[in-house]
Amino acid sequence: MTTPLLTVNGVKTFYGNIMALKGIDIEVNEGEIVALIGANGAGKSTLMMTIFGQPRLSEGSIVFDGRDISQLSSHEIAELRIAQSPEGRRIFPRMSVLENLQMGATVADPAHFEADIKRVCALFPLLQKRMTQRGGTLSGGEQQMLAIARALMSRPRLLLLDEPSLGIAPILAKQIFRAIRELNERDKLTVLLVEQNAFHALKLAHRGYVLVNGEITLAGTGRELLERPEVRAAYLEGGRGEAQGA
Structure with a gap:
């Protein structure tokens, strides 16, 4: 039985009085690429930042390699060999x-x-x-x-990648996706990927989750989610030409 490297269990995160994450449950197994897709404002980046300790969760737990990291500082989390490439590059x-x-x-x-x-x-x-x-x-x-x-x-043992293709030329985006695949296949690097290009993310990922308004609504393999009509309608409409050329 596979033991998850990362387990997010019942995580709730607030910005002031607004609940941004409403009880998130996800698992990432060692050696997997797991994609998180959803519309802008769904809570994807909030989840990535919560895993890294900023903002701090209000309820639930985040367990990495058998250790609850929910109350650790971002520096302590980094020392456990979790790395983040945040949205907006920074x-x-x-x-x-x-x-x-x-x-x-x-x-x-x-x-x-x-x-x-x-x-x-x-x-x-x-x-x-x-x-x-x-x-x-x-x-x-x-x-x-x-x-x-x-x-x-x-x-890192776990790489958190937040919107790696956002706002960059398609040829460079393809190079980045190719590098992610190579890191996973060659070095067995575990990756949690947030990506606005749902087609490329799910094509690359072993498994994926769909996040809507702070809640997980669908989960499955990358291929299963690509074939779900509600995923195609919400995230892949108009992307067929690009999908065929990828």
């Missing part, structure tokens, strides 16, 4: 690409630094050419690659 714009990567490596063993730099540059060759360039001068797609690479520098 790189350090005044720092160089190399300095951003160094920031990501602060919780990892320094002995691995050079090897890890080579590893992320093999995934994202554009970064190799930009090492001395300030993060803020990169294109949106390059900044997204840097945000993911920075997260990978901590050698």
Whole structure:
């Protein structure tokens, strides 16, 4: 029987008096890519941030590798080898690409630094050419690659990816999805993925969840959810041409 690496059980999160998450239950098994899809404002990013300790949940539990992490600080969570590439990238714009990567490596063993730099540059060759360039001068797609690479520098067991393709050119988005698949297949990296492009997310994921107004309404394999008529109607309408060309 598979033991989940991450279990979110009955999680409720508030912003002031507004309940953003209304009792969320999800599981992510080791070595899986799990996608979380839903409309804007459904609570996807709130769930990702709650797992990472900001905001703090009000009810429920979050268990990582058998340990309840619900009350840990974000720094303590990072030290457990959970890494986050947040929505909006949030790189350090005044720092160089190399300095951003160094920031990501602060919780990892320094002995691995050079090897890890080579590893992320093999995934994202554009970064190799930009090492001395300030993060803020990169294109949106390059900044997204840097945000993911920075997260990978901590050698995570679980990578939280929030909207990796948002606002970037399709060719760079495809490169990012290809890198996620490679990390999972080659390194067995476990990934929880929030993605506005439901087709690509579910095509990539082993399993997925649909989040509507702070509640999970559907769950299944990526293929099962792609075939559900309500998922197609809500999230895949107008995407067929792109889907066929992907």
